[in-house]
Amino acid sequence: MNMLTETAVEKVLERKMTNSALKMSGTDVCVFYGEKQALHNVNLNIRENTVTALIGPSGCGKSTFLRTLNRMNDTIDSCRVTGKILLDTDDIYDPNIDVVELRARVGMVFQKPNPFPKSIYENIAYGPRIHGLARTRAEFDEIVESSLQRAGLWNEVKDRLQEPGTGLSGGQQQRLCIARAVAVSPEVILMDEPCSALDPIATAKVEELIHELRANFTIVIVTHSMQQAARVSQRTAMFHMGYLVEENDTDKMFTNPDDQRTQDYIMGRFG
Amino acid sequence: MTDITSADPMVLTAAPPRREIGIKRRYAAERRFRLYGILAISFGVIFLLLLLWSVVSKGYTAFLQTEITVPVTFTEKVIDPQNTRATNPAVLMAANYPVLARDALAKELGVDPADRAALKEVNSMISASVRVQLRDIVVNDPSVIGKTVPVKVLAEGNVDAAYKGHIDLSVPESDRKISDRQLGWIQQLAAKGELASRFNTGLFVNGASSRPEAAGVGVALIGSFFMMLIVLALALPIGVAASIYLEEFAPKNRLTDLIEVNINNLAAVPSIVYGLLGLAVFINFAGLPRSASLVGGLVLTLMTLPTIIIATRAALKAVPPSIRAAALGLGASKMQTIFHHVLPLAMPGILTGTIIGLAHALGETAPLLLIGMVAFVADFPATPLQPSTALPVQIYMWANEAERAFVERTSGAIIILLLFLLAMNIGAVILRRRFERRW
Ligand SMILES: Nc1ncnc2c1ncn2[C@@H]1O[C@H](COP(=O)(O)OP(=O)(O)OP(=O)(O)O)[C@@H](O)[C@H]1O
Ligand SMILES: [Mg+2]
Numbered sequence: 001m002n003m004l005t006e007t008a009v010e011k012v013l014e015r016k017m018t019n020s021a022l023k024m025s026g027t028d029v030c031v032f033y034g035e036k037q038a039l040h041n042v043n044l045n046i047r048e049n050t051v052t053a054l055i056g057p058s059g060c061g062k063s064t065f066l067r068t069l070n071r072m073n074d075t076i077d078s079c080r081v082t083g084k085i086l087l088d089t090d091d092i093y094d095p096n097i098d099v100v101e102l103r104a105r106v107g108m109v110f111q112k113p114n115p116f117p118k119s120i121y122e123n124i125a126y127g128p129r130i131h132g133l134a135r136t137r138a139e140f141d142e143i144v145e146s147s148l149q150r151a152g153l154w155n156e157v158k159d160r161l162q163e164p165g166t167g168l169s170g171g172q173q174q175r176l177c178i179a180r181a182v183a184v185s186p187e188v189i190l191m192d193e194p195c196s197a198l199d200p201i202a203t204a205k206v207e208e209l210i211h212e213l214r215a216n217f218t219i220v221i222v223t224h225s226m227q228q229a230a231r232v233s234q235r236t237a238m239f240h241m242g243y244l245v246e247e248n249d250t251d252k253m254f255t256n257p258d259d260q261r262t263q264d265y266i267m268g269r270f271g
Numbered sequence: 272m273t274d275i276t277s278a279d280p281m282v283l284t285a286a287p288p289r290r291e292i293g294i295k296r297r298y299a300a301e302r303r304f305r306l307y308g309i310l311a312i313s314f315g316v317i318f319l320l321l322l323l324w325s326v327v328s329k330g331y332t333a334f335l336q337t338e339i340t341v342p343v344t345f346t347e348k349v350i351d352p353q354n355t356r357a358t359n360p361a362v363l364m365a366a367n368y369p370v371l372a373r374d375a376l377a378k379e380l381g382v383d384p385a386d387r388a389a390l391k392e393v394n395s396m397i398s399a400s401v402r403v404q405l406r407d408i409v410v411n412d413p414s415v416i417g418k419t420v421p422v423k424v425l426a427e428g429n430v431d432a433a434y435k436g437h438i439d440l441s442v443p444e445s446d447r448k449i450s451d452r453q454l455g456w457i458q459q460l461a462a463k464g465e466l467a468s469r470f471n472t473g474l475f476v477n478g479a480s481s482r483p484e485a486a487g488v489g490v491a492l493i494g495s496f497f498m499m500l501i502v503l504a505l506a507l508p509i510g511v512a513a514s515i516y517l518e519e520f521a522p523k524n525r526l527t528d529l530i531e532v533n534i535n536n537l538a539a540v541p542s543i544v545y546g547l548l549g550l551a552v553f554i555n556f557a558g559l560p561r562s563a564s565l566v567g568g569l570v571l572t573l574m575t576l577p578t579i580i581i582a583t584r585a586a587l588k589a590v591p592p593s594i595r596a597a598a599l600g601l602g603a604s605k606m607q608t609i610f611h612h613v614l615p616l617a618m619p620g621i622l623t624g625t626i627i628g629l630a631h632a633l634g635e636t637a638p639l640l641l642i643g644m645v646a647f648v649a650d651f652p653a654t655p656l657q658p659s660t661a662l663p664v665q666i667y668m669w670a671n672e673a674e675r676a677f678v679e680r681t682s683g684a685i686i687i688l689l690l691f692l693l694a695m696n697i698g699a700v701i702l703r704r705r706f707e708r709r710w
Contacts, residue, residue, distance in 0.1 A: 070600065072596070072599065072600060075595075075596075075599060077522075077523065100602045100603075100604050101602070102602075103599065103600060103601065103602035104601075104602035107600065107601070108596075108600035110593065110596060110597070110600070112593060114591075114593035114594060114596065114597045115597075116594065116597060116598070116612060117594070117616065126598075126601065126603075126611070127601045127602065130601070130602065130603055130607055130611075131602060177597070180597075180601065181600075181601070184601060184602065
């Protein structure tokens with residue numbers, strides 16, 4: 001991944017110049033699980049304060065790409081990543097990059113709500129504590145309240161902060177997980193099918209939340225729902241069998257895609 | 272918008288033909304299976320009850336001890352005939368105290384002091400431990416010399432057994448350990464209330480003794496306690512650390528596979544092998560003292576480690592991966608993920624495994640025999656380096672004694688051991704509940 005050729009660097013710089021609000025960019029990203037290659041030379045830009053949706057049929061590598069963005073793939077023994085991924089100007093696969101700091105800057109929300117089996121308060125306060133964002137009780141209270149406010153959960157849980165987070169409903173748990181990710185003030189939030197375990201009402205709430213979060217964060221969301229991608233995102237990237245097929249403005253993607261496969265997928269012809 | 276009435280009526284009415292699928296047979300099979308289960312459980316329960324009944328019915332009398340209250344006259348002529356105790360206190364240590372007790376009891380029973388045969392029988396009703404008992408009274412307070420004080424002395428083992436009804440009186444007198452005359456005396460003393468049973472505290476505080484009435488599991492309890500402390504202090508941290516390393520950090524390769532297989536094998540190694548290992552390594556090589564609870568504790572630690580490691584690894588594996596992902600995704604380091612999230616969730620499982628391992632170690636006998644913990648230890652060990660025995664070993668030693676009074680003590684000691692095991696298991700359940708309530 002460090003064997004970046006001159007031309008690749010130029011490509012990155014060129015893209016950065018044409019698009020000033022670039023937050024993250026992947027260049028020639030390949031991912032292997034053992035011998036099997038799951039992603040082939042993906043080049044994808046993620047713009048600041050934008051919601052980027054990753055779509056594509058099951059098994060096409062959406063989650064794999066998402067996990068390369070905060071190096072969660074490191075936790076899979078057989079997984080190997082090549083290519084270059086920049087966060088602002090930092091190569092996140094540089095050996096000098098501290099993965100702990102990276103994940104504080106690039107937070108993640110998972111498909112299944114996974115609150116810690118601790119109190120609601122502790123769920124939110126944990127991240128700030130390990131990253132030293134707060135010291136006094138008052139500072140923690142402040143972060144907990146503002147994070148829950150941002151996740152639209154404050155009014156529902158403000159009287160039961162000491163109760164277990166696992167006692168909330170599925171939708172509330174997912175918003176708690178979003179609040180937990182927000183609490184460490186990341187720059188980018190990755191969401192892997194955050195609504196797939198939720199009912200339509202909880203889904204609507206989370207989508208609304210994503211809208212609001214966009215003002216302060218850069219969001220990358222994997223979704224299987226075309227409607228959801230259309231509703232929440234400004235940019236959409238379509239993956240197919242490990243290749244990035246098309247990356248475009250969401251409006252254009254859903255009305256007049258450039259690629260035949262995108263069209264087929266959006267029309268529901270495969271996937 | 273399909274209208275039901277407009278659909279072909281044939282489609283709605285013609286249910287597909289049902290095939291014979293043997294519902295009755297399925298239910299019968301289920302009932303049979305349940306019956307087998309109930310039978311198996313009843314079988315187990317019956318044997319458990321039999322075991323408990325046999326131990327308790329034999330052993331409960333061990334918790335009672337017969338005592339005789341006699342007014343002992345501390346005659347100066349017997350204790351210190353030359354009156355030299357002021358200059359030579361050793362005289363008080365060596366005096367012939369049993370005679371005092373014998374004479375006092377003879378007087379109480381109205382036995383002629385000239386009848387040597389009768390006096391001998393009287394003497395054999397009192398435990399030989401009376402020597403130490405009276406000596407301690409006199410040494411602690413020499414002013415009792417010359418006075419008459421009522422003293423509760425232990426009845427001899429056979430008297431104790433006879434009073435508890437353990438001696439078969441249909442056997443001819445000459446083959447019995449207790450004579451008709453002695454039986455008469457027992458009744459006479461019991462009628463006056465001078466011979467009675469009381470709770471046998473000696474069973475818990477005394478050390479080894481060749482006299483059953485004076486023998487207790489005190490030393491064995493201390494030895495077992497020291498060993499449990501050592502096992503807990505060594506096996507728990509080592510076991511948990513090893514499991515965390517193997518489960519969370521170690522690369523998965525041939526070497527770790529081999530280690531894993533060997534840990535599982537070690538858990539199945541007969542405990543006596545650990546005893547041999549302890550003998551070779553700790554005693555012969557490291558030069559630690561024989562019969563010491565330190566060595567016993569080390570051997571039992573080795574024996575318990577595989578159990579704890581297996582239980583801990585299972586508990587760590589059972590922690591949902593989503594919790595790890597959540598912590599890692601927040602930017603927690605691997606250590607933080609493990610110590611803040613994984614370990615607390617695995618705690619109930621780890622504790623259960625540890626306590627089961629400890630309980631196993633508490634009841635272990637074979638390896639302790641090999642490292643010399645099967646010794647006659649009358650004095651309390653103050654440190655784990657001093658000789659001691661262990662509860663199960665004490666049971667083993669008493670089980671080899673022929674006297675009737677030791678039979679009941681064997682069962683009594685088994686009851687004590689079972690109570691400890693029960694207490695530990697209840698402790699495990701309570702701890703598990705406590706930790707589980709903290710989600
Ligand atoms: N841990 C892993 N080990 C080996 N192969 C994996 C692993 N995770 C994913 N893969 C493979 O990589 C490919 C891409 O998987 P990925 O999970 O990224 O798909 P996805 O697009 O997220 O699919 P879905 O929409 O079903 O979640 C698949 O072929 C999958 O089998
Ligand atoms: Mg996926």
